[in-house]
Amino acid sequence: MSVHESPTMSTDSLIIFDTTLRDGEQSPGASMTKDEKLRIARQLERLRVDVIEAGFAASSPGDFEAVKAIAAAIKDSIVCSLARANDRDITQAALALAGAARSRIHTFIATSPLHMEKKLRMTPDQVFEQARLAVRFARNLNGDIEFSPEDGYRSEPDFLCRVLEAVIDEGATTINIPDTVGYAVPELYGAFIRDLRERVPNSDKAIWSVHCHNDLGMAVANSLAGVKLGGARQIECTINGLGERAGNCSLEEVVMALKTRRDYFGLSLGIDASQIVAASRLVSQTTGFVVQPNKAVVGANAFAHASGIHQDGVLKARDTYEIMRAEDVGWSANKIVLGKLSGRNAFKQRLQELGLSFEAEGDVNAAFAKFKELADRKSEIFDEDIIALVGDESVTHEQEHYRLIALAQHSETGERPHARIAFAIGDTEVQVESDGNGPVDASLKAIESKVASGAELVLYSVNAITSGSTESQGEVTVRLQQGGRIVNGVGSDPDIVIASAKAYLAALNKLHSKAERVAAQG
Ligand code: KIV
Ligand code: ZN
Numbered sequence: 001m002s003v004h005e006s007p008t009m010s011t012d013s014l015i016i017f018d019t020t021l022r023d024g025e026q027s028p029g030a031s032m033t034k035d036e037k038l039r040i041a042r043q044l045e046r047l048r049v050d051v052i053e054a055g056f057a058a059s060s061p062g063d064f065e066a067v068k069a070i071a072a073a074i075k076d077s078i079v080c081s082l083a084r085a086n087d088r089d090i091t092q093a094a095l096a097l098a099g100a101a102r103s104r105i106h107t108f109i110a111t112s113p114l115h116m117e118k119k120l121r122m123t124p125d126q127v128f129e130q131a132r133l134a135v136r137f138a139r140n141l142n143g144d145i146e147f148s149p150e151d152g153y154r155s156e157p158d159f160l161c162r163v164l165e166a167v168i169d170e171g172a173t174t175i176n177i178p179d180t181v182g183y184a185v186p187e188l189y190g191a192f193i194r195d196l197r198e199r200v201p202n203s204d205k206a207i208w209s210v211h212c213h214n215d216l217g218m219a220v221a222n223s224l225a226g227v228k229l230g231g232a233r234q235i236e237c238t239i240n241g242l243g244e245r246a247g248n249c250s251l252e253e254v255v256m257a258l259k260t261r262r263d264y265f266g267l268s269l270g271i272d273a274s275q276i277v278a279a280s281r282l283v284s285q286t287t288g289f290v291v292q293p294n295k296a297v298v299g300a301n302a303f304a305h306a307s308g309i310h311q312d313g314v315l316k317a318r319d320t321y322e323i324m325r326a327e328d329v330g331w332s333a334n335k336i337v338l339g340k341l342s343g344r345n346a347f348k349q350r351l352q353e354l355g356l357s358f359e360a361e362g363d364v365n366a367a368f369a370k371f372k373e374l375a376d377r378k379s380e381i382f383d384e385d386i387i388a389l390v391g392d393e394s395v396t397h398e399q400e401h402y403r404l405i406a407l408a409q410h411s412e413t414g415e416r417p418h419a420r421i422a423f424a425i426g427d428t429e430v431q432v433e434s435d436g437n438g439p440v441d442a443s444l445k446a447i448e449s450k451v452a453s454g455a456e457l458v459l460y461s462v463n464a465i466t467s468g469s470t471e472s473q474g475e476v477t478v479r480l481q482q483g484g485r486i487v488n489g490v491g492s493d494p495d496i497v498i499a500s501a502k503a504y505l506a507a508l509n510k511l512h513s514k515a516e517r518v519a520a521q522g
Contacts, residue, residue: 014227014258014267015234017051017209018044018251020283021070022082024242025055029459029479029486030287033513034066040239041070043282045077047275049251051104053236056082057096058089064096071100078144080104085134094141104144106176107134111149111160124159132166139171146174148211153179153192161199168202174234175206179222182215182246186225193230209234212249214241219249224257228265239283240291240298252276252297252329260324277330278354281387288477288488288503290463297329332383340375344368354383356390378473378494384465385473388492401426401512402451402505407498409439419443421501425450440500447504453511455482462496476503480511487511 021037021044024030032040037054044052054070055063071079079100083089085107097103109131110120116127131147138145147167149155164175177193184192193210197203210226212219219241226232241250258265259273280298284291293301303326313320338350347368351358358364370389375381403424411417419442420433432450436442444457459479464472474496478489487510491502 012267013233014269015050015207015209016251016255016269016271017053017080017234017236018047018049018238019053019211019236019248020044020238020242020251021066022053022055023236023244023248024238024283024287026244027242027247027287027289028244029488030242030289031487031510032066032286033510034062034069036286037066038069038073040279040282040286041074041079043275043279044239045074046272047279048270048272049077050270051078051080051234053080053082053106055096058083058092064092067093067096068099071097071103075101078102078104080106080146083107083138085109085130087134087137090134090138090141094138097142102144103142104146104174105138105142106146106148107138108148108150108178109134110151111155111163112151113156114154115151128159128163128166131163132170135167135170135172143173145172146176146209147172148176148178150178151180152177153184153189154181157192157195157199161196164196164200165202168200168206173206174209175203176209176211176234176236177226177232178211179213179219180211182213182219184212184222185216185218186221187229189222190225190229193226193232197231207234208232209236210249211236213243214246214248214250217246219247220253220257223249223254224265227258227267233267239279240289240295242283242287242289250296252280256297256324256329273328274330278387281384285388285475285490288479288490290461290477297324302326303331338371338375338381338386339379340372342371342375342381347371350383350386351390354386356387374473374494378471380471382466385492388465388473388475400509402447402508404498404501404505405429407443407501409442409497411439417442419446419497421446423447423501423505439497443497443501444504447501447508451508453480453482453508455480455508455511458486459488460500462499465492474499476500478503478507480504480507482511485511 025032041052054067057064057067067081081093081096083093083105090105090107093105109127116122135145135147149160149163197208210223210232212222223235235254237249237251237254239251241247255271258267258269277298291298293299310321348364367390405422405424407421409419416435417439418435419439422429422431430450432446434442434446434449436445458481461477463475465475466472473492473494475492476499480487487507489503489507491499491506493499
């Protein structure tokens with residue numbers, strides 16, 4: 001295991017630490033496979049985030065493999081793994097990160113009275129000692145060590161200062177102060193960070209970081225206050241603000257605030273903002289967490305001027321109503337990019353332009369076959385269609401246990417809809433049929449009549465992939481809950497009944513592959 005040097009930075013630059021693949025993934029239903037994580041990690045690298053928190057290596061063999069694969073693939077960003085403050089977790093993190101060009105171990109232990117007493121059942125002295133020893137152990141394996149006092153914002157400041165001074169002495173290079181439950185307000189959080197930095201005698205030996213949850217909708221504001229008032233120089237955030245409960249600080253919002261108001265914040269970032277929309281789409285498509293239309297920066301309406309007064313103003317002078325340019329964050333007008341006659345090379349080139357290139361030629365071929373199928377049914381293919389198509393499980397390495405072969409449905413006024421479906425279970429083709437309240441209901445019931453997953457459908461949503469036209473493909477998200485597990489499946493097709501069946505089968509595949517992974521460990 002190599003011991004890397006700790007990161008250095010000038011005081012007027014800010015580190016963007018993305019935790020979509022770790023904290024974001026903790027959101028119920030957002031769990032991702034290794035290949036999905038790898039694809040997102042590559043996009044994060046194109047976005048030029050400084051640190052990618054790839055997962056929590058000790059949490060499962062699957063996450064260990066994902067961190068390992070990302071560590072091997074990513075060259076330009078530091079790859080990080082989370083680890084509880086114990087030798088086993090830290091060793092697992094170090095092993096998973098061994099192949100990385102640059103890596104970081106992020107270790108944490110809770111320090112708030114509530115968490116120490118009720119969750120850890122440890123005394124403050126025991127927590128102090130465990131934090132210190134964990135950082136000492138980690139520092140012997142890696143030169144870049146981040147320490148987080150979980151629930152830091154609700155911790156008692158004297159105790160927190162004692163812990164932080166000790167872990168910096170042991171070699172922690174980044175000190176991250178989580179507002180784990182999203183309780184902070186900007187001025188207080190900023191002052192909290194500033195006071196800690198002033199009171200911890202060796203605070204200048206570490207980079208200070210903010211990590212805010214969005215329970216009161218203030219994660220971005222709190223993070224910015226931690227930087228402006230508190231002097232933090234790292235922000236932890238996720239694409240689309242993905243994360244447990246109300247999510248984490250949203251990368252696109254915090255980055256564009258810092259860039260657009262550089263006059264105020266005065267900090268430089270390494271981020272390539274033109275990759276933001278592609279990253280947002282990829283994360284939403286992969287996890288099935290749809291982006292709300294009025295979401296800042298990445299929502300479909302973020303740059304749409306509907307009112308006549310605004311449109312008139314923008315046409316006369318853009319900056320009357322626009323503080324940033326849509327194209328600067330990667331929005332392109334819905335462009336027809338390819339069609340039925342486009343060849344494999346044109347398709348491959350467009351994949352590359354969209355940052356979606358595949359490693360294996362076999363995967364390009366599978367994606368191209370899907371593209372041809374789509375182009376036969378839909379005359380105009382947009383960038384959004386290609387992104388959705390590439391996110392389709394059937395063109396990736398994922399094991400597809402259930403696969404749609406054909407679907408026919410009949411619905412007519414006054415008649416009960418009926419669906420007939422052929423799909424593959426492993427190597428066997430099965431035929432099923434069912435009635436339902438509507439064609440989607442009939443299709444899902446038909447599939448379920450054979451699979452008998454018993455899973456509860458907790459979310460069903462349909463969105464147009466390219467807005468403003470009924471010719472668009474429908475993108476369906478299905479969320480299933482089964483025995484305490486929640487998975488999302490996404491399917492796209494010009495026919496929303498087919499998209500629904502694909503989404504349902506994709507969710508069943510996730511339940512199935514998880515069950516297989518658990519069985520393999522047992
Ligand atoms: O929110 C939190 O406290 C965390 C830590 C593990 C950093 O995610
Ligand atoms: Zn968190």
